Amino acid sequence: MHTHRGFRSLLVPLVLILALVGAACSSGSESSDSSSDGGSGSVAVSGSSTVEPISAANAEKFAEANPDVAISVDGPGTGDGFQLFCNGETDISDASRPIKDEEIATCEDNGVEYVELKVGIDGLSVITSTANDAVRCLTFEDLYALVGPESEGFKSWSDADDLGTEVGGSGDYPDADLTITAPGEESGTYDSFVEIALEGIAEEQGQDPVARADYESSPNDNVIIEGVSGSDTSLGWVGYAFAQENSDTVKELEIDGGDGCVAPDDETIASGEYPLARPLFIYVNKAEAAGNATVTDYVDFYMSDAGRASVAEVGYVDLTDEEWQASVAAWDGR
Amino acid sequence: MAGVGGGLGRPLSIGATPGVDLSGDPWRQRKERVVKWVLFSAAAVTLAVSAGFVIALTGKALEFLSNIDLGLLWERGWFPRRGLFDVRTLVVGTLMVTGIAMAVATSLGLASAIYLAEYARPRTRRILKPILEVLAGIPSIVLGFFALEWISPNLVQTVFSDAGTFNLLSAGIAVGVLITPLVATISEDAMRAVPDDLREASYGLGARKVTTSLRVVFPAAISGIVASLILAASRAIGETMVVFIAAAASGGSLYTVDPLEAGQTMATAIASLATGSDQVAAGGGQDAGQAFNSLYFVGLLLFAFTLGLNMIGDRFVQRIREAY
Amino acid sequence: MIRRTKTASMTATKTETATEIPDHHIGRRKLDIAGIVFQLALVASLLACFAFLMVLIVDVVKDGAPVFAERGTDFLTSDLSRDPAQTGVWQGIKGSIMLAMITLIVAIPLGVACAVYLEEYAPATRLTRFINLNIRNLAGVPSVVYGILGLVIFVQWFEGFTGGRSVIAGGLTLSVLVLPIVVITSAEAIRAVPQSLREAGFGVGATRWDVTRRLVLPDASPGILTGLILSLSRAIGETAPLLLVGAVASNFFTSGNAGYLEQLHGTYTALPVTVLTWARQPQAEFRELTSAAIVVLLGITLLANLAAILLRNRYQKKR
Known part of the structure; x- marks a missing residue:
């Protein structure tokens, strides 16, 4: 008696749980059919977290028209992405820089041939508070003096005067609090900023290519905007599109990469005049593009007008028509 | 405790008269042996898990230590991607969060335990205690989000106007809320296990209820209370998502002892390494290639820390079992 | 552990009656202010825990409600x-x-x-x-x-x-x-x-x-x-x-x-x-x-x- 009651009290909830799970499973698998055709029917995209939104947007649009394909897009970073790509684990690798020589070597060792397609441009905006009238334009040297590895401990802009003069910047900064809010080291935006603005000067100075360690870092762009707008004499950097969206609370500074001050906008970034910008690529595995129809179709879509539109939709700068046609030609002529 | 039924398995052979075989069906015995071995292998899996921890962590941790300049373990801050592996930053960050959490959990948890054990009527306790235990079931990511979106702006930043959005204090408070039920329930069990003779003797001497609770019951239950605090501290040390969301300086943190700033704990350092960009193939400063491997080293450190605390806590738990 | 708790709950029920006795029969009829303050502090602590739970739930439900209202299932x-x-x-x-x-x-x-x-x-x-x-x-x-x-x-x-x-x-x-x-x-x-x-x-x-x-x-x-x-x-x-x-x-x-x-x-x-x-x-x-x-x-x-x-x-x- 005792036994029976005990056993039943265990059974009933168990059956309920199993039934629930079964229901959940069957409702999800209505569209699934049992056929599995090896590697095709699926696309694996990995690589740069910056390019990820474009690839994800295109994957989403592509999947709407082709509900049977499996596409996964993630963004562990350009370097990690190439490691997977050159081992043949992914079909497409997103990249926010051209492939490096040692990565080419890995790809060659593993017999992975690829085609490189430039798909857009990402601009970085250096931002300060809208209340900051003292600063309008900064050179790379200025940025190095204010946020480079040697600037650690500078609490006021003018603390950087000597260093700025030494590296060839203006060396004449306002005597005001310097509060910096920017993405942390684990982010791709940090990497780009350091590579474009700081790396060259850091090398000349015999320093590691890093930003100073003592700034407020956040993985959330909103927090960076809050931090920068929260202090009148702040400094920071975020992606161009996000800075544009918040142009009422933060001011985008002009940047001088050696050829005069340029303000970031769609034209100056697309034309390459604005120096704090980088090209975005996708690398497609040639063997997969030839053997896996889904990969071919997906990249075809990527290079179509609808695919091109995604670039601007997710906040990056569209290539000029000429450059876009060059990418399309590279894909067609693979 | 484990051997409770141990002796009862062989009554048949004990009473056996020489010459008469009472051992029963040999097939039954063989089946019994097989069952025992199957069950034992299940128990052995738990040993394998521990061995797995030791092997998985130490191998890579040693590889990490042999590849970096050991001086980097004690310098400026925790920035694995630029080759700064200051353990001090992580340990102090962990201690700050744990300290704050323990301050919250000790006061709220012990007070709740005393109330439930000594003051609440049985019916009240039957309703209140489950609610308290539900608190322990909140996923830590939810509490982390709550710490960032509610505790930080509404509590911490109203009191300390110079506190940042991300700060260790908010995270510590949220972790404290998370471990309060642990303190409260174990302490309450310990206090209720104190024999009534002690209470009656105290009342007999004319002591008031406060005095009895604090001076008689509390000291008598001290082993259990200390055990609850140690287990709670061990939980706080290893708590990841609350601190990761509410206080983790992304990328790394300079050495800091200010709980109003963002910082890193051992657990969040691991989570940051696992979620960042380009971790496996990280470039950057010297030794940055070792950045990802530092995860195993921190993991081993965290494992050792909590293991030590658990062993101590376990001693106290064993002591309550023996006390009465 | 369980068995321990079981005996504990038995003794605890006894406590309830035992503790009433001194108050009613022998107790000096002086107001025990310290005792009341102490008990209030205990209740406040417990309520603080529940308040956290309540605020958390109310907070997320309030923020998340529009999504359910607009999107439903x-x-x-x-x-x-x-x-x-x-x-x-x-x-x-x-x-x-x-x-x-x-x-x-x-x-x-x-x-x-x-x-x-x-x-x-x-x-x-x-x-x-x-x-x-x-x-x-x-x-x-x-x-x-x-x-x-x-x-x-x-x-x-x-x-x-x-x-x-x-x-x-x-x-x-x-x-x-x-x-x-x-x-x-x-x-x-x-x-x-x-x-x-x-x-x-x-x-x-x-x-x-x-x-x-x-x-x-x-x-x-x-x-x-x-x-x-x-x-x-x-x-x-x-x-x-x-x-x-x-x-x-x-x-x-x-x-x-x-x-x-x-x-x-x-x-x-x-x-x-x-x-x-x-x-x-x-x-x-x-x-x-x-x-x-x-x-x-x-x-x-x-x-x-x-x-x-x-x-x-x-x-x-x-x-």
């Missing part, structure tokens, strides 16, 4: 999307269910078998004591460290079986994580089974396994079920280990027409990972979505926990 059944107006938690729920199922299949039988061995079969040797101690220590290892274990063993060593960063690897990691909880709760339930029940079994000549299977386990089943629910709720609520073993923290993936068995080797996400992904999106719309996803996650885990607690209390009282 569509939010629950939609796949992830980059577009905040279309995204949903379905893939997260599905991933969490798959993880919980694997945990159910792997950790529960293993844990219960281990508990049966320790309570019914194990001789009182050093090895047994060591296994017991080891399990208690495993229960205290932080979940993020289990993530490292999963990364090394299930993602790297057994890549051939798990397919790397797959839902199987995630499920196995969570199984190992909840194993100590299952063992400890089951062992407590088994220990609380009256010895007389076993003796009755042995008395009619049943083998140890028969006694265990027919008498002990059914009697301990509510306690074991409690552990099962608690560990499933834990598996659904855990985030940190999944970050290490590769749940996708991205705003889009699709499994296409892959069947459930194929999906076991494929890309996956989980409900708490979805929460983390959305919490990090810069667009304001995602803040509401994060709260709405939290409501779903909290709903599942809190209900499961409440069920487990009530179930345990009910069967404890019956004894």
Whole structure:
């Protein structure tokens, strides 16, 4: 008696749980059919977290028209992405820089041939508070003096005067609090900023290519905007599109990469005049593009007008028509 | 405790008269042996898990230590991607969060335990205690989000106007809320296990209820209370998502002892390494290639820390079992 | 442990009457101000805990409500999307269910078998004591460290079986994580089974396994079920280990027409990972979505926990 009651009290909830799970499973698998055709029917995209939104947007649009394909897009970073790509684990690798020589070597060792397609441009905006009238334009040297590895401990802009003069910047900064809010080291935006603005000067100075360690870092762009707008004499950097969206609370500074001050906008970034910008690529595995129809179709879509539109939709700068046609030609002529 | 039924398995052979075989069906015995071995292998899996921890962590941790300049373990801050592996930053960050959490959990948890054990009527306790235990079931990511979106702006930043959005204090408070039920329930069990003779003797001497609770019951239950605090501290040390969301300086943190700033704990350092960009193939400063491997080293450190605390806590738990 | 609590609850009921006596009969009729203040402080502490719970729930429900109001169940059944107006938690729920199922299949039988061995079969040797101690220590290892274990063993060593960063690897990691909880709760339930029940079994000549299977386990089943629910709720609520073993923290993936068995080797996400992904999106719309996803996650885990607690209390009282 005792036994029976005990056993039943265990059974009933168990059956309920199993039934629930079964229901959940069957409702999800209505569209699934049992056929599995090896590697095709699926696309694996990995690589740069910056390019990820474009690839994800295109994957989403592509999947709407082709509900049977499996596409996964993630963004562990350009370097990690190439490691997977050159081992043949992914079909497409997103990249926010051209492939490096040692990565080419890995790809060659593993017999992975690829085609490189430039798909857009990402601009970085250096931002300060809208209340900051003292600063309008900064050179790379200025940025190095204010946020480079040697600037650690500078609490006021003018603390950087000597260093700025030494590296060839203006060396004449306002005597005001310097509060910096920017993405942390684990982010791709940090990497780009350091590579474009700081790396060259850091090398000349015999320093590691890093930003100073003592700034407020956040993985959330909103927090960076809050931090920068929260202090009148702040400094920071975020992606161009996000800075544009918040142009009422933060001011985008002009940047001088050696050829005069340029303000970031769609034209100056697309034309390459604005120096704090980088090209975005996708690398497609040639063997997969030839053997896996889904990969071919997906990249075809990527290079179509609808695919091109995604670039601007997710906040990056569209290539000029000429450059876009060059990418399309590279894909067609693979 | 484990051997409770141990002796009862062989009554048949004990009473056996020489010459008469009472051992029963040999097939039954063989089946019994097989069952025992199957069950034992299940128990052995738990040993394998521990061995797995030791092997998985130490191998890579040693590889990490042999590849970096050991001086980097004690310098400026925790920035694995630029080759700064200051353990001090992580340990102090962990201690700050744990300290704050323990301050919250000790006061709220012990007070709740005393109330439930000594003051609440049985019916009240039957309703209140489950609610308290539900608190322990909140996923830590939810509490982390709550710490960032509610505790930080509404509590911490109203009191300390110079506190940042991300700060260790908010995270510590949220972790404290998370471990309060642990303190409260174990302490309450310990206090209720104190024999009534002690209470009656105290009342007999004319002591008031406060005095009895604090001076008689509390000291008598001290082993259990200390055990609850140690287990709670061990939980706080290893708590990841609350601190990761509410206080983790992304990328790394300079050495800091200010709980109003963002910082890193051992657990969040691991989570940051696992979620960042380009971790496996990280470039950057010297030794940055070792950045990802530092995860195993921190993991081993965290494992050792909590293991030590658990062993101590376990001693106290064993002591309550023996006390009465 | 359970048996201890049982006697404790008996003595506690006695306390209730015993403590009344001094107050009513011998007590000086002076107002005990310190006592009242003390009691108020205690109640305030307890209420502070509940206040946290209330504020948390009210806060997320308030923030998440617009999503449910506008989207209704569509939010629950939609796949992830980059577009905040279309995204949903379905893939997260599905991933969490798959993880919980694997945990159910792997950790529960293993844990219960281990508990049966320790309570019914194990001789009182050093090895047994060591296994017991080891399990208690495993229960205290932080979940993020289990993530490292999963990364090394299930993602790297057994890549051939798990397919790397797959839902199987995630499920196995969570199984190992909840194993100590299952063992400890089951062992407590088994220990609380009256010895007389076993003796009755042995008395009619049943083998140890028969006694265990027919008498002990059914009697301990509510306690074991409690552990099962608690560990499933834990598996659904855990985030940190999944970050290490590769749940996708991205705003889009699709499994296409892959069947459930194929999906076991494929890309996956989980409900708490979805929460983390959305919490990090810069667009304001995602803040509401994060709260709405939290409501779903909290709903599942809190209900499961409440069920487990009530179930345990009910069967404890019956004894």
